Amino acid sequence: MTEWKEFKVHINGEATEAVSNILIELGSAGVSVADRKDFLSLPEYGFDTLWALDEKSFPADGVVIKGYFYGDAASKATKMALIEKIEMLKSFDLDIEKYEVTTEDVVEEEWANAWKKYYHPVPITRYMTIVPQWEDYIKRHDAEKIIYLDPGLAFGTGTHPTTKLCLQALENNLRGGETVLDVGTGSGVLTIASALLGASKIQAFDLDDVAVKSAYDNIKLNNLKTEISVKPNDLLKDIDVKVDMIVANILAEIILLLIPDAFKNLKPGGKFLSSGIIIEKKEEVLASLKNTGFEIQQINQMGDWIAILAIKPEED
Structure with a gap:
């Protein structure tokens, strides 16, 4: 043995x-x-x-x-x-x-x-459940969306408050057809959720090659039809696109570095969802978002963790 x-x-x-x-x-x-x-x-x-x-x-x-x-x-x-x-x-x-x-x-x-x-199906919202790949699971209702994950590959299994906050916000804001950037994708759970919620094109990035493979393998488990790319990259360095939503579930200190590039890569009216923010760092992140030009749409909290949904204003 x-x-x-x-x-x-x-x-x-x-x-x-x-x-x-x-x-x-x-x-x-x-x-x-x-x-x-x-x-x-x-x-x-x-x-x-x-x-x-x-x-x-x-x-x-x-x-x-x-x-x-x-x-x-x-x-x-x-x-x-x-x-x-x-x-x-x-x-x-x-x-x-x-x-x-x-x-x-x-x-x-x-x-x-x-x-x-330790890993069993976990309902994250009324319409979204995370299921380990080895579990046989029957949907509770037709509208339920299933995210299959291999926890052995996990950089995040969806049950941490920071990830839950992101998944709930994605469910409330994606209506179908959006373009999305997932920065610091980890296990790929937010990319998978975005695809299940109808995003038309998703680009996922992570600095670590192991995370990129983890995300890629988990995405394959879900047989998604959305156009998805997963690549190694340092946040949004040298990325120049215009998308409808950017999501980042990473440390507050890293979010602070990301904010200017997030603003640059969003369409007018686009949304930036940031999580992984401990409550003590909330005001610092909010101030940076506002100073960059974002408008704050929503602040959600679960335990000691904060998720912030910010919008790039429409052009006059």
Whole structure:
């Protein structure tokens, strides 16, 4: 039986997305996140029978993020690189003064099946449900849209508040035929949702090649008809198009860098949906959006997380 190494990071929840990305960048075969807030919050639309969670698996405070490494990647050097990259996150003003990194050997056969007991169909809205690819799932009604994901590839499985906020906003704003840019696509969940909601053309970007492959594979799982491209790129650097909507579920500090290019690449009347914003960074992001010329249409909150929908004004 092959042994893998589990790298476990116990840290403030504000760093969830960033640490998950770091683990994938270092070569993790997948990422799982245990957050007590997820356990204590019943599904928004009451389908609690779809959850199979053990309270003992959730930390009393913060979050526990796990990555899985094999071979040369499962080394002390990888652990040191992980700690070094986490330390670098402090330059983004994240509250991560206290964190713990531990490792543990895991038998491959046990690890391969361990994913499945934590991932079950999750209703994100009344009309959108995320389903692991191995689950047999029957629609609750004809209008329900199913997003199939492979959590083993995940940069985000749709259940984190930042992603939920984006999915709900997309459902409320896409009417069909729109062109969309998905910046920092990760697992591709927002691209998939946009396609299911009728977007006619989507370009998805991520800085990391592993994320690009993750998104591409998940998009293939869903047999989408929309014209979709997934490419590596540094935010919207050197991108020059005019689209109806741009969506970015990334750190607030990165959103601040993205705002000028988002404004440039939107049509008049186009919408910029940004999420991944911890509540303490809300006013800074709002001020930057307004200073760039955006009008704020909506601010939504789930727990400590904020999503902002902004509009590029129509030309006079």
